[in-house]
Amino acid sequence: METEEEPFAAAMMSVDEIWFLFTSFLQSIITPGWRQNQVLIVIGLAVVAYGLHILSNRVIENQVRAREGWSKWQLRMIVQIKRRMGLIWFAVLASALYLVMQQITWPSRSYFIGLAATLAIVWTGIAYAARLVRNRFLRRLVTWGLWIYATLYLVGVSDEVSEFLDDIALDVGDFHLSVLTLISAAVVIGVLFTVARLVSSTTASSIRRNEDISPSMQVLAVKAVQIFLYGFAFFMGVKAVGIDLTGLAVLSGAIGVGLGFGLQKVVSNLVSGVIILLDKSIKPGDVISLGETFGWINALGARYVSVVTRDGREYLIPNEDLITGQVVNWSHSNDFVRLDIYFGTSYGCDPHQVRKLAIEAATGVDRVLEHPKLPVCHIVGFGDSSVDYILRFWIRDPTGGLTNIRGNVYLALWDSFKAHNISIPFPQREVRLLEDEA
Structure with a gap:
């Protein structure tokens, strides 16, 4: 039977093995010879690559500033290239030197240089591939996780490190949760989330281009696809690293009940959103x-x-x-919107002429429809000092504003009435001074 001290002893053995490899590598570097020379060459290449990084960034900046009309995706791509120019230069220089040394000397005398070139190429590819992950924290986690794994794999100590991380775990009955499992789950979920985002973006674009689907149903379909893909990616990522979610079912049910009472408004808004999308x-x-x-x-x-x-x-x-x-x-069943404005004229003006002028004035204003719904004007009452009218007209672009179109129609009425001597009455008061009877 396995005792409690055995996992700890296995972890210590892994640490000893890793430490032995590390000290052996340091000893080989300190000792004069071709290994030390290769390390010095790699350091020299890094210095040269840094200098080329500064120079090339200045050239790129000058080229970008000299040219106008760059789109956002082009500028983002240039920024990412600038950030990795040092690594790119090092990969190019190390690869070229490695190929030359493979031809003129023994292969063992260029092993470290080839390893450094391979690591630089792999790191560069991972850095650019990780840009597909939109979430910043998740992108950094995926990038560093893949960088570390690639380095350990190329150096040849990935198995020892994996065994060490797997030994650092929390065991509760049959439940085994290690550091290696957490790291693997984060990386796998990040990759699957990236794939899900790409698929959902492509699907959403196809749905939005389909004119046979109403806008509300397009939104509902896009959200349903996103929820399905992201949920599928999460559960597949968790299952891929061997985490059993059966034991969490009871706990998740209890948490769900608690959240149901505390987040009633949130749930109500979510359900209301689905209803809005369904009933259009x-x-x-x-x-x-x-x-x-x-x-x-x-x-x-x-x-x-x-x-x-x-x-x-x-x-x-x-x-x-x-x-x-x-x-x-205002635009539920159709785009037609009727607007009403009220005005009055004096009793001395011909009401037939007033109605005709009002309709002509409204018809001459932009955005006011002439067909199929024409403006109309009616008398609505005889006031104390004016004949009251209502002018009704239609528009079909309410997004352009309502106050401005009303103002334009009032201005057209003012100009028309002024040109035809139609007076608009306003309240007047007469004050009389009475003499003192005394």
Whole structure:
């Protein structure tokens, strides 16, 4: 039977083996000979590569500043190339020197140089491949994990280090969780998440280009695909490194019940978001009014809806408010929006001429529709000092604003009435001074 001291003893044996390899390597470097010469050559190549790194970065900066019209992805690519120019130069110089030394001397006299060149090439490839991971922390974790693993594998001590990390573990019954398992899970999940992101981005682009699917259903389909792919990547990554999730089922159920009581609003907003997407009541691009907020929907989120107003403010309205509150959707079934403005003229003006001039003035304003819905003008009452009218006209681009189009129609009425001597009455008061009877 295995005792508690055996894993600790095995770990100590692994540490001793690693320490022995490390001291042997240091001893070979200190001792004069070709190994020491190779180390000095590698150090010299690193110094030269650093100098070339500085010079090449200046050349790249001058080229970029001299040319205009660079796109964002091109600038990002140039920045990444600049950051790794030292490593690229070292890989090129070390590889060239290694090939030359393989031809003019014994292969053993260039082993360290070839190893350094291989490591530089592998590190460069890993650095650029890891850029596919969008999350910064996860990208760094994947990068350093692959760098360390590649170094240990090429040096030839990966098995010893893996055994050492696997011995540092937490054992509870049949549950075994080691440092090696955690590192492997992080790297595998990071890679699978990257693949899931690429697949979801491609799928989302295809869904958004499909005109047969409504905008709300496009958002729902994209989110469903993302949830499925990321969830599948997580569970596959955990299973790939040998972690059994069966034992966590009871614990996760208890945590779920606790979170259900504490996150009722969050869950309500999530469910409301799904309902909004399914019933197609609102979609990206719709113009809505909710209380004092008037704007168009910029994006539908899992928890909130982004509404951008005419003054540039972006309101994040919880999904629950859109389900339980009264929402005015100006473009739900169609894009036609009717606007009403009120005005009055004096009793001395011909009402038939006033109505005709009002319709002509509104028709001449941009954005006001002439077909199929024409402007109309009606008398709505006889006031104390004016004949009151209502002018109704239609537009089909509410995203362009409502206040500005009303102002343009009022201005057109003013110009038309002024040109035809139509007076607009305003309240007047007459003050009389009475003489003192005495």
